[in-house]
Amino acid sequence: MKRVLTAVLALAALPATAQSLDDLNLQVHGYVTQGFIYTTQNNVFTMDSSDGSPAWTEAVVNLTAQPAAKLRVGVQGRYFLMGNIGNAISLDWAEADYKTSDKFGVRFGKVKTPVGLFNEIQDIDPAYSFALLPQSVYDILSRNTWLTHLGGVVYGSTKIPNTNQKLEYRLFGGEQVESSNDPNITLGLQGTGITLPNGWTGPMWGMALHYKPIPSLMIGASDTIFVTTWSAVANWNQPSGASIQGSNGTPPSQNYYYFAKYEKNKVMIAGEYLRNQYVSWFKWPTDPAANSTSRVDQRSWYALGNYKLTGKLTLGLYDSQSLDRQQPLALAGIPNYARYSKDWTLNARYDFNQYLYAKFDQHLVSGTELDYDTNLNPHGIKPTTKMTILKIGVVF
Amino acid sequence: MRIRIFAFLIVFAALLGTTPSSAQVLVIANPSVRAASVSKNDLRDVFTGISTSLSDGSRVMPILLKAGPVHESFLSAFIGKNDAAFRASWRSLVFSGQSSMPKSIDSEAALVEYVAHTPGAIGYIGRSVPHEGVKVLVVR
Numbered sequence: 001m002k003r004v005l006t007a008v009l010a011l012a013a014l015p016a017t018a019q020s021l022d023d024l025n026l027q028v029h030g031y032v033t034q035g036f037i038y039t040t041q042n043n044v045f046t047m048d049s050s051d052g053s054p055a056w057t058e059a060v061v062n063l064t065a066q067p068a069a070k071l072r073v074g075v076q077g078r079y080f081l082m083g084n085i086g087n088a089i090s091l092d093w094a095e096a097d098y099k100t101s102d103k104f105g106v107r108f109g110k111v112k113t114p115v116g117l118f119n120e121i122q123d124i125d126p127a128y129s130f131a132l133l134p135q136s137v138y139d140i141l142s143r144n145t146w147l148t149h150l151g152g153v154v155y156g157s158t159k160i161p162n163t164n165q166k167l168e169y170r171l172f173g174g175e176q177v178e179s180s181n182d183p184n185i186t187l188g189l190q191g192t193g194i195t196l197p198n199g200w201t202g203p204m205w206g207m208a209l210h211y212k213p214i215p216s217l218m219i220g221a222s223d224t225i226f227v228t229t230w231s232a233v234a235n236w237n238q239p240s241g242a243s244i245q246g247s248n249g250t251p252p253s254q255n256y257y258y259f260a261k262y263e264k265n266k267v268m269i270a271g272e273y274l275r276n277q278y279v280s281w282f283k284w285p286t287d288p289a290a291n292s293t294s295r296v297d298q299r300s301w302y303a304l305g306n307y308k309l310t311g312k313l314t315l316g317l318y319d320s321q322s323l324d325r326q327q328p329l330a331l332a333g334i335p336n337y338a339r340y341s342k343d344w345t346l347n348a349r350y351d352f353n354q355y356l357y358a359k360f361d362q363h364l365v366s367g368t369e370l371d372y373d374t375n376l377n378p379h380g381i382k383p384t385t386k387m388t389i390l391k392i393g394v395v396f
Numbered sequence: 397m398r399i400r401i402f403a404f405l406i407v408f409a410a411l412l413g414t415t416p417s418s419a420q421v422l423v424i425a426n427p428s429v430r431a432a433s434v435s436k437n438d439l440r441d442v443f444t445g446i447s448t449s450l451s452d453g454s455r456v457m458p459i460l461l462k463a464g465p466v467h468e469s470f471l472s473a474f475i476g477k478n479d480a481a482f483r484a485s486w487r488s489l490v491f492s493g494q495s496s497m498p499k500s501i502d503s504e505a506a507l508v509e510y511v512a513h514t515p516g517a518i519g520y521i522g523r524s525v526p527h528e529g530v531k532v533l534v535v536r
Contacts, residue, residue, distance in 0.1 A: 127487055
């Protein structure tokens with residue numbers, strides 16, 4: 001990470017020695033959000049939401065400069081708190097972007113991974129109407145895994161000759177790195193007695209294509225392949241403290257996204273389908289009989305719409321579903337509703353001015369396939385949850 | 397049942413969607429920009445951060461007004477968004493590392509001055525505003 005930042009800063013400094021700050025187009029932007037969540041039945045997002053919880057705060061600072069006409073460098077940091085997660089400052093991205101023309105550009109460093117319809121902006125609250133994007137595809141607790149990678153993105157667009165149709169492409173590759181305390185790891189392994197003290201890491205690559213037959217319509221697809229490995233420690237059984245080797249890489253894991261968005265005047269309609277396939281295996285060097293393999297074939301989709309009722313008020317709704325087809329229909333101790341999650345949401349966003357906005361979401365959730373913190377639901381996880389969210393944001 | 401309600405609301409909203417109003421707005425550019433005209437599609441792509449050049453290959457840089465009726469008219473006529481949605485779309489690019497925010501100018505007179513002296517700059521003003529030193533692009 002330090003090498004990434006050093007490279008970015010060095011690139012920024014190269015042509016900039018005799019330039020004024022104005023010539024560099026130095027910009028600072030940021031935003032702060034504060035959310036409040038109330039739920040019935042279950043506590044969610046590692047917070048005591050059934051009592052109403054304000055434990056959802058984000059603050060982002062963004063710094064960019066343009067030391068040359070085709071070169072832009074930038075860095076973004078974030079403070080994030082959600083329930084028991086985060087409460088720390090992290091680096092969102094740090095990159096250098098060289099764009100020769102609309103047809104070709106390259107970005108490298110810690111960069112956003114350009115997959116799906118909203119992956120690059122799922123953590124940017126001012127960019128969309130909803131307080132929570134459809135969790136079937138954009139699970140807030142596991143988003144760190146998919147948001148960025150260390151490496152690069154090659155991108156561009158081209159018009160199809162003699163038409164108004166446009167084709168956009170993104171090719172990306174690098175390394176996926178996840179820390180040991182990421183909720184995707186801690187919640188995913190909760191109750192197994194296994195920890196990943198070094199997180200996980202591994203190469204990843206993929207591509208995305210966007211086709212615009214008319215300016216207001218975009219149809220796209222993306223595919224990501226990743227091979228992650230980890231070293232785990234067993235905290236009980238087999239015996240306690242035993243080291244375990246694991247991987248999601250044989251065969252390589254894949255995420256397929258198919259999506260479309262129509263946006264014109266006051267209306268935006270979008271839909272997306274995600275298939276997340278991987279095989280996890282754990283090998284116990286001291287006890288091969290305990291080796292295990294688990295398969296995940298998660299299929300998720302949503303359909304959403306926004307309507308700008310007035311210049312300041314936007315209304316939205318979505319239907320979102322997720323299903324793990326590899327989970328058996330009937331398994332001792334695991335209810336059937338644990339293999340799916342459905343969320344029907346109504347939303348409103350009010351923009352007081354260009355700096356201040358507020359959001360309201362009402363979610364009706366059934367199924368518990370998305371991770372719930374069992375420690376915060378000691379009486380068992382119930383099949384349905386109603387979730388009310390109020391959120392306020394300031395952006396500059 | 398939910399799907400039917402959802403479909404009905406979407407169709408209803410689409411029917412209510414109105415076309416942008418005509419704008420008394422001039423699109424201006426620095427004399428270094430080769431084009432004499434610009435398509436609505438190109439103009440929208442440039443001012444939403446999708447493109448950095450016009451169809452003739454001219455590399456351009458969008459300059460915005462901070463606020464006001466001319467700004468609102470331009471957005472309505474050529475971008476198809478209100479100010480809140482317009483800024484949200486730029487912020488999605490800025491905060492995801494895909495772009496920097498375009499420069500915003502307080503007044504139309506200051507915008508003319510900036511465009512006149514900045515190669516590649518392209519902006520918009522009211523029809524009655526003096527605009528010496530810049531070229532006017534016909535929007536087709």
